[in-house]
Amino acid sequence: MELLSPASLEEVADCVRSAIADKASLEILGASSKRGFGRPVDAAKQLTTAAMSGIVSYHPEELVLVARAGTHMDEIAAALEEKNQHLAFEPPDFGKLYPGDDAGSNRTGTIGGILATNLSGPRRFKAGAARDHFLGFNAVNGRGEIFKAGGPVVKNVTGYDLPKLLAGSFGTLAVMDEVTVKVLPRPEKTRTVLLYGLDAAAANAAMTKALTGPYDLSGAAFLPQIQAQASQCDYVGAQGSVTALRVEGSGPVVDHHCAALRRDFGGPTEELHSANSITLWREIRDLAPFFDVDTILWRISVPPAHGAGVAASIAIDLPGANFLLDWGGGLVWLSLPADGGANAEKIRRAFQRCGGHATLVRAPEAERRKVQVFEADGAKALTDEVKRSFDPERVLNPGRMHEGV
C-alpha cells in the first residue's frame, strides 16, 4: 500500500485534496503503535505523520509545550524530565499490547497518537485525561483545508473547544501537525501503600474509603493475585492480591499520607518507595499484565464504586475472564480468551444499571469488524453530523470508530 509522508500541513492538504479527487480514503498513522485499537480501516493509501516530528517550543515556566504530531513520546518525556516536568495525565505506552502486523516500531507512540486516542494513565482521576491537557492544534480537515483551534496558553475559552473534540477522535476528523499541551511539575516524591490479600469487593471498598478520605491519592488500583504475582516489582506479588494506593508530592506530605493510610487501613501493608513505586504504576499504566497478546481486551469505565461488581458479574458469565481495577475502581481492564469472542453484549449488559461504557481495545481483526468497538456518546446521528462537518467525503480513517463514520 502506498504510504504518504507529508512534511507540512500544505503537503497534508495536497494529500487530502488528491484523495477527495480520486474518491479515495486515507488511513492516518503516527508510529502505528496502537493501530490495532479501533475498527480496521479499509483505505486506499496510508498517511503517516512521521515527517512532522520534533518539539517546536517549550516554555517550562509557562507550563506549555508545542510539538509536531509525529514526535515520539520518549523524546517529549526526556525533554520534560530535564526540567522536572511531565505530562500529568500519565500517557500510557501501548507499544507491547498489539500483536503481529499491528505492532509498530519498538519506539513509543507519538504525541499525536496519544491525543487522538485520548489515553491517560492511573493519575486520570486526579489530573485529568489527555483531553484536559490538550490546549490547541493546527490541522487539515477532510476538506483539505488548513485550520487551527484552541490556543497557545493554558487558559483560553475563545471559540469552541475543538481540542476536546479531536482528543479521542482517532484521526477521523483531521490530521494534526502542531499540538500544544499543558505540562506540569513532576511530583518530588512518589510512594505507594500496598494492602495485601483483599478480594475485589473489599479492595473496591477500601479504595472508595481512601478516595473519600484526606489522603490526596494519585493512584488507586487493585491487582488480583494472578496479576500481582506477575509483577516485576518487589513486594507486590508477596501476599496474594494487592490493592495499591499511591501518594505523590513533597517529602513531608508523602510521609504524612503514607503514615495515615497505614494507620487507618488494617491488615498487612507494605510501602513502596521511589523506584519500586514507579515500576508498579508503569506496569499498571502500560497494561503489563495483558502483554500476553492472545487475549481479547476490554476497557470498561464505570462509576468508581461499581468496578468490582461489574468485573465480578462478567467473570461469572464468562469463564476465563481476567481483570484489574484502576482509577479507584472506575476503570476495569478485562481480558477474555480469544477463542470465545468479544462478547460485547454480555460486557455492556454488566454495567447497564450503574452506567458506564466499554471500548474493545484489543481483538482479532475479524472481531473488531463485527463488534461495536466504541459506543457513541449521546445520539449516533449527532456523531454522524460532527464527522460530516469535518470530513464530508469520509476521507480520513473511515470506519475506524463507527461503521459508516
Next chain:
Amino acid sequence: MLMPAPDTNTIAQKARLAAALAELLPPESVIADPIALKAYESDGLTAYRQSPLLVTLPRTTAEVSAVLRFCAENKVKVVPRGAGTSLSGGALPLADGVVLGLGKLNKILEIDLENRCAVVQPGVQNLAISNAVATAGFYYAPDPSSQIACTIGGNVAENSGGVHCLKYGLTTNNLLGLEVVLINGEVVRFGGKHLDAGGYDLMGVMTGSEGLLGVVTEVTVRLLKRPETARALVAGFPSSEQAGAAVAAVIGAGIIPAGMEMMDRPAIHAAEDFVHADYPLDAEALLIVELDGPAVECNHLLTSVTEIVRANGATSLRVSESEAERLKIWAGRKAAFPAVGRISPDYYCMDGTIPRRRLPEVLQRMAELSKKYELRVANVFHAGDGNLHPLVLYDANKPGELERAEHFGADILRLCVEVGGVLTGEHGVGVEKRDLMPEMFTELDLDQQIRLKCAFDPDQLLNPGKVFPNLHRCAELGRMHVRGGALPHPELPRF
C-alpha cells in the same frame, strides 16, 4: 454592536407565539408583557441592552424540549439564559428571539459521595453545590468570582474558571456528565458518573460553546475533598517585572499553588482604600499566593515560596497565620472590581490571556494605550495562568467615553493576541469579543467552527449573533467548493 437584523415577520407574530408557548408551559412561565421583559434586557455586560420578544421559564427537561421543538418548527431564535451574570453578553436577548431561562430547574438531584459526584439541574448556583456537600468535607472546585449568583448551567456554557483553576482546572475539567436538549427538542446524554466515555467528546465541545450548540438541562459534576488547610502569602514588589519573575520562579520550582494573583498599583490602591486589607501602598505590584493541603504540606511549600519571593526582590511580605488573616488577604483581591467601581463611575473588564513572560511588555504598552485613550486602567491578573483582567475606567455619562473604552479594550485584546495570547481566558466571546475573532482566527478556522455549529443547529437558531462575526448559511458552508478563504456569499451581511 450590530446584531442580526430582526425578522419582522417573527416579531409580528408575537401574540400567536406567546399563546402557543402558553399551551406548552404553565401560563406564568411565558412572559410577553413589555415591562416584565425589561428584567431580561441585559446580562453582566450592561453596556448592551435589548428586550427579548418573549421569555419562557420551563420547569423540566420535557418543557425545555417542548419549547425548543416549537421554536425550531417555527424558525424562532432562542437565547438560553442562566443567572444572567455573563460578562461578555452571552445572554443578550434578540428582538425577534425567545429567551429560555433555566432558573426554575434549580434542584440538586443527587449527591453521590461514594462516586465523588453530584447531579444537579442547570439553575443551581455554583456555590450551592459546595455548600450542599461542605459538611461531608467536599466541594466543587471551579469558583468564578460571581459564584454566589452564577449558575452551573451558565458555567458549563461559558467554561467558567476562577482563582483556583490553575491547580484545579476550569469547568470542563470538573464535569462528568451532561443532559442536553438539542434545538430539535431531542434529549441527549453525554458521559455520566464515569470518566472518558467512548466516541467523540461531545461533552467537551458542548462545554464553553456559549449556548450555541444545545441547552444543558442536567449536569454531573466532580466533587473534591476540601483541602485540610489553606494559607496565603501577600508580597509587594517594586516592579511588575520582579513580581512576574517571582511567579515564574515558583512554577519553575515545581510548585503549583492553589491560587496566584497579581495586582498593579492602581488596583492595589483601589482595593486598599475600599477594604483595608493591609496591602503595601508603596508597591508597584502585589502578589498573593495561596497554598493548600495538609498543614505539613502548606508549611513546607510556604517556606519555599517565601524564599523565592524574597529572592525576587519583594519589599514586603506577610503570611497568614489564621483563617481570618487569610480571608483578609483575599478580601482586597476579591473586592478589586467593586473597589474600582468606587473610583470610577463605570469600568469595562477585559479578559485576555498572555504568555506570562510577556507581561512587562504588555503592561508597558497598556500604559501607552491608557495615555492615548486618556482613560485610566487598573490590572488584576490571574498570574499563574497568564489571564489578565484590565479594568478600563470610564464615565458613560460623558459623551464618547464608552466608545473610547471599547476601543481601548479592543486594542488590549489585540495586543494579547499579538504577543501570543488569546482574546478571552474565562469570560467567553459572547457579543463583546465577537468582532475581534478574526484577530485570532482565519476565515477557515472560523468556518470549521461554524460547520460544527451546523452539525448541532442547522438553522442557526440557538444564540445567533454571539461568538461568530459572520453570517454563513450552513448549506453554503457544507459545499466543497468553498476554498481559500473566499466568502461564499459576499452579499450576506457581516455584522
